[in-house]
Amino acid sequence: MKKIFLATLACVSILACSKSDNDTYNQYIPDQAFDTTSTINTSFPQFNSLKYPGNHVVVQEYGINGIVVYYSGSTYLAFELSDPNHHLQSCSKLTVEGVIASCNCDDGNTYDILTGQPNSGTSAQFGLKQYHTEVSGNIIRVYNN
Template sequence: MNRILSIFLFSFLIVSCNKNDDDNNNNQYLPNISFDSGTLVNTNLPQYSSLQFPNNHVILNNNYGINGVVLYHAGLGNYSAFELSDPNHILQGCSTLSVNGVLAVCDCDDGNTYDILNGVGQPGTTGNYALKRYFVEVSGNIIRVYNN
């Protein structure tokens, strides 16, 4: 009986786990777009060389995300990538985020501010959503940012 119960519980766990939970887009403001970088980020190139050092970021505009992506190197090969659209606004001109240090700031009147290390809104940020995170894959000096 214990063996049958164990098999049942194990089967239930496997079925209830969803590998693609990150693909769920419950944000009413940001469409769930798919992109895969046609051009990979090569940190040996001058425009991306700052990513060789911790606490640096680059902005990826072409073919990345909705309004671009911030790619941040936290150190020890840890990179994070977030959408540069305020997740708590309807898409409009002022909802594109600008990056200042480790903060992504909305240009709309509410001044929403997010930490690009973890995507979480800073005190005073209105709304229920954190920054939209994208996937990052690192292989040597090549970094791939994607969402599909």
């Protein structure tokens, strides 16, 4: 009886730690460690618009297909520019216009860069992959590690 109890307890413990319980797991977007360190500096002309609420900048050198950094007025948000609902392919690289990130694949998925969530009318299951941000003076650090 004791062996059955211990075996059951072990199975429950293993299942409780299963990766499938992780709501943020996305098979289409692999984890890629990066850190912008001091690259995004609002003193630089290409990032100056991030001093003002409602602006965004696309930075191609980081993430998988680049990242978009948006300033809401109170916080900086950063998202991956790969459609989280497709395997990586040329059409799944997102383009940003205003606050909308659009996929160029046939389904035409669109996402709000304020929330990272799919827009209404989009059949997407996953929202955009969000990255961590920290601000120190004029430096905006975006990282995933």
